[in-house]
Amino acid sequence: MNQWPSIVFAWTFGVVVIGGYAALIVRRGRRLSRQVPPSARRWIRS
C-alpha cells in the first residue's frame, strides 16, 4: 500500500488549517487594533 498520499494529506491538512487560522487571527487583530484606542492595548493588566 502506498502510504504517501495519507502522509502528505495529514501534513497538508495540518499546515493549511493551522496556518489559515494564524492568518485569520492576525487579520482580526489588525482590524480590531484600528477600533480601540492605544490605551486599551495593555494586555496583562485587568
Add this chain to the structure above:
Amino acid sequence: MFRNVMSTRNMTSTTTPPSVDHGAPDPSTDGTSTSSRGTRVLGVLCIVGLAVLGVFTFAISPPDSNLGDSVRIMYIHVPTVAWAYLCLICCAASSVTYLVRRSRFADVLAHASAEIGVLLLGVTLVSGAAWGHITWGTYWEWDARLTTTLLLFLMFVGYLALRAVPPSSNAGPGSGAVRAAVVGTVSALMIPVVHKSVEWWASLHQGATSFGTLDGNIEGSQQFTLWLSFGVGSLVAVWLLMHRFRVGWLTAAAQDVALDEAIEARRAGAAGRVADAGAGS
C-alpha cells in the same frame, strides 16, 4: 432612557470586570496589529522551526521497521494532541479562575485556549484518521480512544458555540461568561478519560510510546524528530495563544469603546433636551 443606558453600562462593567485599563499602551506593540517584538521573534522561530521539522520529517527520519513511512504522521499527530490537551487544561484552569475572581484576563484566556485546543484536536483527529487508514485499513473505528477524543472535541465545539450565544436581556450580570466557565470546567473532565481510555478499555490505538511504559520503540533520529516536533509545536501553540488572547482582549475593549460612545451620545442628547426645555420656559 439615559438612566437605562447607565444601568446597562453598570451591568456590563460587572459582566466583564474590570473595564479596560486606560494607562500607557504596551510599548512593545506597533499599534496597528496584535504583534509585538516578542511575538515577531516567536513567529520567525516558528517558520524556521517548521522548515527544519519538514526536513527532518521527510528527509532525515528513517521509515519505522513496523510502521514504515507512516511514522512521519506521528510528528504532527503527537504534538498537536499534546498541545490540544494543554490548551484545554488551560481553558479549564482559566474558567475556574474566572469563577473565583471574575477576572477579564481569565475569561479571555479561557476562550482563546479553548479555540486553539479545538483547532489542534481537529488536526489530531484528521491526521489520526489518515494514520489509521494506513495501519488499520480504516479512517475511523468506534474505538475507545477515538470515540472519547471525538467526544472531547464535540464538547469543546459546544463550549465555543455557547460562547457565541449572546446573553439574554433578562440574564444576570456576567451570566454568559459564568455559563461558559462552568461548561469549560466540566468539559475538561473528559481529558483524563481520553488519556486513560487505552488502559481502561480494549483499544486499537496504541498506548504511550515515548513517555509511557512502552518506551524503547522509537530511538535515534526518530526520537529526535519527535522531540523537535514538540519544540516547534510549542512555539506555534504559544504564538497562536498570544495572538488569539490579544484578539479576544481587543474584542472586549472594542465593545467597551462602542458602549462608551453610545453613553456619550445619550448624554449629549439628554443635555441638549434639558437646554431646549430651559430655553422654552
